Amino acid sequence: MKKTFLLIFLLAFLINAFAQGKMVSGVVTSASDGTTLPGVNISVKGTTKGTVSDIDGKYSLEVAEGDVLLFSFIGMKTQEVKVGASAVLDVAMAADALGLDEVVVTGAGALTKKKQLGNAISTIPAIDIQESGAISVGSALSGKLAGAQVMQNSGNPSGGISVRLRGASTVLGSSDPLYIIDGVVVNNESRELINLGGYTQNRLVDIEPQDIERVEVIKGAAAAAIYGSRASNGVVQIWTKRGSSERLDINVNSQLSVSEVRKTLPYNDVNLIWDGDGTTSTNADGTPVKRYNYQDLIFHTAVGTKNYVSLSRAKGDTKYFFSASHFDNEGIVNGTNFKRTTARLRIDDKLTSWMDMSVGTSISYNTSQNQFNNEDFNYGLLTSLLFADNSVDMRPTDGVYPSFGWITNIQEAIDLVDAQQINKRAITDFKLALHPFKGFSMDYTFGYDYSNSLGKLYVPVGFNTTPQGVSQKESLDEMKLNNDLNARYMFNINEDIVSTTAAGYSLQYEKYQILSLSAENLIPAVESSNAGTVTGRNDYMAEKSIRGYYLQQTFGYKDKLFLTGAIRVDESSVFGDDERRQTYPKVSGSYVVSDNDFWKESSFGNIVNTFKLRSSWGQAGNMTAIEAYDRYTNYSTVSIDGTTGLIKPSTLGNKDVKPERQTEFEVGTDLEFLSGRLGLEMTYYKQDIEDLLLERTLSPSTGAEYRVENVGTMTNKGFELLLKAAVIQKKDLNWDLTATFSTNKNKVDGIEGDIITYAWGESAAKNGYPLGVFYGYYYARNDDGSLLLTADGLPQREKGHYENNEPVSERDANGQPTGENLKKVIGDPNPDFIASLINEVRYKKWSFRVQFDAVQGYDVISWDKRILNRYAGGDGYAKELRGDRPKGWGVAEYSIYDSFIEDGSFVKLRELSLGYRIKPAVDWCESIKLSLTGRNLFSFDNYYGMDPEVNREGQSNVVRGNDMANVPIPRTIIFGVNVNF
Numbered sequence: 001m002k003k004t005f006l007l008i009f010l011l012a013f014l015i016n017a018f019a020q021g022k023m024v025s026g027v028v029t030s031a032s033d034g035t036t037l038p039g040v041n042i043s044v045k046g047t048t049k050g051t052v053s054d055i056d057g058k059y060s061l062e063v064a065e066g067d068v069l070l071f072s073f074i075g076m077k078t079q080e081v082k083v084g085a086s087a088v089l090d091v092a093m094a095a096d097a098l099g100l101d102e103v104v105v106t107g108a109g110a111l112t113k114k115k116q117l118g119n120a121i122s123t124i125p126a127i128d129i130q131e132s133g134a135i136s137v138g139s140a141l142s143g144k145l146a147g148a149q150v151m152q153n154s155g156n157p158s159g160g161i162s163v164r165l166r167g168a169s170t171v172l173g174s175s176d177p178l179y180i181i182d183g184v185v186v187n188n189e190s191r192e193l194i195n196l197g198g199y200t201q202n203r204l205v206d207i208e209p210q211d212i213e214r215v216e217v218i219k220g221a222a223a224a225a226i227y228g229s230r231a232s233n234g235v236v237q238i239w240t241k242r243g244s245s246e247r248l249d250i251n252v253n254s255q256l257s258v259s260e261v262r263k264t265l266p267y268n269d270v271n272l273i274w275d276g277d278g279t280t281s282t283n284a285d286g287t288p289v290k291r292y293n294y295q296d297l298i299f300h301t302a303v304g305t306k307n308y309v310s311l312s313r314a315k316g317d318t319k320y321f322f323s324a325s326h327f328d329n330e331g332i333v334n335g336t337n338f339k340r341t342t343a344r345l346r347i348d349d350k351l352t353s354w355m356d357m358s359v360g361t362s363i364s365y366n367t368s369q370n371q372f373n374n375e376d377f378n379y380g381l382l383t384s385l386l387f388a389d390n391s392v393d394m395r396p397t398d399g400v401y402p403s404f405g406w407i408t409n410i411q412e413a414i415d416l417v418d419a420q421q422i423n424k425r426a427i428t429d430f431k432l433a434l435h436p437f438k439g440f441s442m443d444y445t446f447g448y449d450y451s452n453s454l455g456k457l458y459v460p461v462g463f464n465t466t467p468q469g470v471s472q473k474e475s476l477d478e479m480k481l482n483n484d485l486n487a488r489y490m491f492n493i494n495e496d497i498v499s500t501t502a503a504g505y506s507l508q509y510e511k512y513q514i515l516s517l518s519a520e521n522l523i524p525a526v527e528s529s530n531a532g533t534v535t536g537r538n539d540y541m542a543e544k545s546i547r548g549y550y551l552q553q554t555f556g557y558k559d560k561l562f563l564t565g566a567i568r569v570d571e572s573s574v575f576g577d578d579e580r581r582q583t584y585p586k587v588s589g590s591y592v593v594s595d596n597d598f599w600k601e602s603s604f605g606n607i608v609n610t611f612k613l614r615s616s617w618g619q620a621g622n623m624t625a626i627e628a629y630d631r632y633t634n635y636s637t638v639s640i641d642g643t644t645g646l647i648k649p650s651t652l653g654n655k656d657v658k659p660e661r662q663t664e665f666e667v668g669t670d671l672e673f674l675s676g677r678l679g680l681e682m683t684y685y686k687q688d689i690e691d692l693l694l695e696r697t698l699s700p701s702t703g704a705e706y707r708v709e710n711v712g713t714m715t716n717k718g719f720e721l722l723l724k725a726a727v728i729q730k731k732d733l734n735w736d737l738t739a740t741f742s743t744n745k746n747k748v749d750g751i752e753g754d755i756i757t758y759a760w761g762e763s764a765a766k767n768g769y770p771l772g773v774f775y776g777y778y779y780a781r782n783d784d785g786s787l788l789l790t791a792d793g794l795p796q797r798e799k800g801h802y803e804n805n806e807p808v809s810e811r812d813a814n815g816q817p818t819g820e821n822l823k824k825v826i827g828d829p830n831p832d833f834i835a836s837l838i839n840e841v842r843y844k845k846w847s848f849r850v851q852f853d854a855v856q857g858y859d860v861i862s863w864d865k866r867i868l869n870r871y872a873g874g875d876g877y878a879k880e881l882r883g884d885r886p887k888g889w890g891v892a893e894y895s896i897y898d899s900f901i902e903d904g905s906f907v908k909l910r911e912l913s914l915g916y917r918i919k920p921a922v923d924w925c926e927s928i929k930l931s932l933t934g935r936n937l938f939s940f941d942n943y944y945g946m947d948p949e950v951n952r953e954g955q956s957n958v959v960r961g962n963d964m965a966n967v968p969i970p971r972t973i974i975f976g977v978n979v980n981f
């Protein structure tokens with residue numbers, strides 16, 4: 001194989017050694033209004049050579065006479081222009097709402113027209129990311145993709161984001177997509193170093209959104225099959241900026257942000273406390289008392305700043321791009337913040353007429369100051385808010401903080417607890433692209449992603465709930481290496497048929513190491529762990545590797561009918577020798593019916609300008625459900641009298657475990673009307689996941705409780721709709737509209753014993769139901785649906801027995817529930833549908849953008865409501881003090897989970913921005929843009945708590961829709977100034 005490639009390169013060198021190129025240049029404009037188009041991708045067809053038009057639509061590129069240039073731009077039809085004798089090539093591009101002629105990058109690492117694909121693929125341009133006001137790339141994706149549920153799980157400044165493309169695909173593993181930045185498979189895990197009570201970060205928060213050029217999202221298994229077992233949840237490809245203009249372009253961006261809590265929790269505002277212990281008091285028995293709103297201590301108006309600078313240039317055969325940024329943002333919770341410093345460098349160089357090289361590196365350093373909601377030491381701010389009797393001022397008197405027993409003093413935690421996380425990261429890539437002769441290209445990409453994270457916690461001696469003091473530290477080193485070699489050959493079989501063959505090999509290596517230490521009984525004023533008694537330690541390292549091969553063949557007929565078949569073979573060290581090698585096939589097709597003469601000549605063709613049919617079928621694997629050594633029976637260490645011993649695990653190993661396998665069928669159509677100004681994209685898909693990895697209960701005689709086995713199945717069925725319209729296209733006025741709508745129906749089966757519960761037992765994987773449904777105790781009711789009350793007039797749980805795993809109610813002679821307390825499915829955190837609506841208006845120098853996101857038919861289990869309904873600081877307790885309901889009602893409902901299931905459906909004003917661009921009459925300044933952006937300004941919902949979008953368990957795959965002591969997503973207003981020199 002190596003000798004063959006060497007001969008090809010040598011032959012190509014001899015053929016091209018004396019080849020002469022020339023520079024062509026021109027201006028790219030919109031055919032409808034004549035405005036210039038910045039950011040247009042110009043590439044030489046069949047190669048990786050290319051450039052990008054500058055802010056005035058100008059470009060220049062070295063080519064050979066006879067080359068074909070591809071001009072591609074989001075929202076415009078791709079143009080093919082053959083290079084002739086002229087050195088000037090001006091191009092006017094026509095509207096293309098769905099971007100079917102847009103050039104995208106598939107798993108083969110090659111440029112492909114979107115019209116050729118048999119599956120849906122979405123592209124998000126840089127402006128949508130940069131003008132969103134989002135802190136991270138992940139949160140900026142919200143509402144911009146059909147079939148993607150993007151939710152921010154915490155309102156902390158660096159709060160994690162969960163992204164689900166077409167629903168959950170695993171129980172034990174992750175449903176996050178595979179993330180690739182400039183060809184590098186990167187880490188986006190959400191490990192919680194110190195127990196934050198569910199507050200985790202995605203590592204995408206390390207990436208500066210201003211550096212992004214575009215994002216491409218591949219949702220289906222058929223499309224992702226070429227990535228094998230890494231991509232069963234879809235693929236998010238992120239491309240960063242590169243040098244493009246002959247002149248030196250300098251961009252400076254500064255922002256000032258203000259954030260505040262949008263909604264707070266209801267609390268007890270009745271200035272009365274029951275006499276005695278309150279157990280026998282009536283509503284009339286009480287003593288006046290002052291009530292405090294502890295949320296005034298927790299929340300404040302937060303201020304943030306960001307400064308960003310970039311330099312870009314294309315000089316001769318060399319292009320470079322450099323950027324640096326610093327972000328400093330306070331959280332809306334007192335004592336929290338997030339700071340990020342980044343730098344990025346990209347150099348592209350043309351080594352010969354047939355060889356290009358690209359090198360890029362980025363570094364980031366960020367710190368986050370946190371406040372915990374951890375039950376271990378009872379020092380969570382919002383947890384205390386829920387349980388505390390708010391009749392005592394938490395502020396210190398003469399330096400002494402009032403004690404609340406087992407509940408943390410909120411002000412004391414804000415003032416004294418130090419909980420922070422520090423992250424350092426470097427991502428580097430090297431790419432060598434060869435195009436030795438017409439139609440053939442080969443590229444090699446090396447990627448390196450290294451990160452170091454350090455979590456620290458310090459609770460000083462004398463702290464009320466932990467007077468002995470606490471010191472904890474945990475470090476995590478993670479490294480990913482990937483090597484990808486891709487070859488592609490395209491040629492014309494005859495005038496009508498084009499053949500494209502792609503093949504490749506990839507090798508990925510991962511390694512991580514965790515070191516942790518915890519200590520108590522500290523020496524006063526000393527933060528280090530060696531100043532106390534060591535209570536815990538851990539040193540763990542894991543390695544794994546994946547290698548894969550693929551072969552893909554595409555035939556195109558008259559540039560309107562395309563058939564593609566591919567096969568991928570993967571080998572992962574995570575699985576045993578007998579199950580290590582897995583094969584994933586794929587087949588897809590697309591047919592642009594409207595490119596036929598009969599369509600163009602018909603009256604119907606004047607209405608529907610573009611009509612494309614597409615379909616795909618493919619398989620992909622999932623290896624995230626088990627870690628590197630989970631197939632073994634792993635014993636744990638224990639210290640006994642200073643000697644290290646071993647204890648048996650609760651889970652046995654399984655050498656025969658294999659990857660979960662996902663099979664997906666997709667069919668859809670793309671339609672364009674009004675000369676490409678109105679586009680409609682519709683897709684139906686069905687996923688079948690087999691060999692689902694679950695913990696199977698073992699017989700006690702085995703000496704263990706569980707073994708992970710391939711025993712379950714799961715299905716996802718859904719519909720996606722994307723509507724894009726250029727409502728108005730004039731020289732001075734443009735109005736673009738984008739709408740998305742998607743549904744997904746999930747079902748789990750094959751679970752032994754019918755059900756597996758997670759978290760506090762309320763989230764479940766249950767046969768015949770969607771993953772993560774709420775399972776718990778529910779109200780006893782009369783035949784007419786009203787509550788069946790006790791003799792004391794209080795609500796109660798339903799009782800009875802189970803038949804075929806379903807509850808059956810029972811009544812005694814008095815008509816009261818009898819038997820055991822019953823549980824059933826009482827809610828579903830999986831939405832009925834998600835939707836978004838985006839309007840963008842540009843009038844002369846003004847621009848306006850508004851985006852609404854909707855999640856409907858979505859249940860939330862509100863632990864906040866449960867607690868505040870019972871304990872003295874809550875609004876439920878206030879109702880009993882006022883006599884609005886019987887005393888003891890909150891205590892009775894506390895064990896009835898049905899009472900705190902809430903409708904979490906919402907419509908959020910996710911983004912609102914106004915911009916004004918100035919073009920000064922000076923040579924040294926291209927433009928100045930002033931912008932005012934609002935993010936998460938309003939939420940239209942009937943939810944009890946602060947925010948229905950957040951989730952206590954962070955990015956957990958199974959435990960969704962859990963709200964307890966969560967930081968709500970803040971309302972943020974950002975003022976920005978962007979200057980181009």
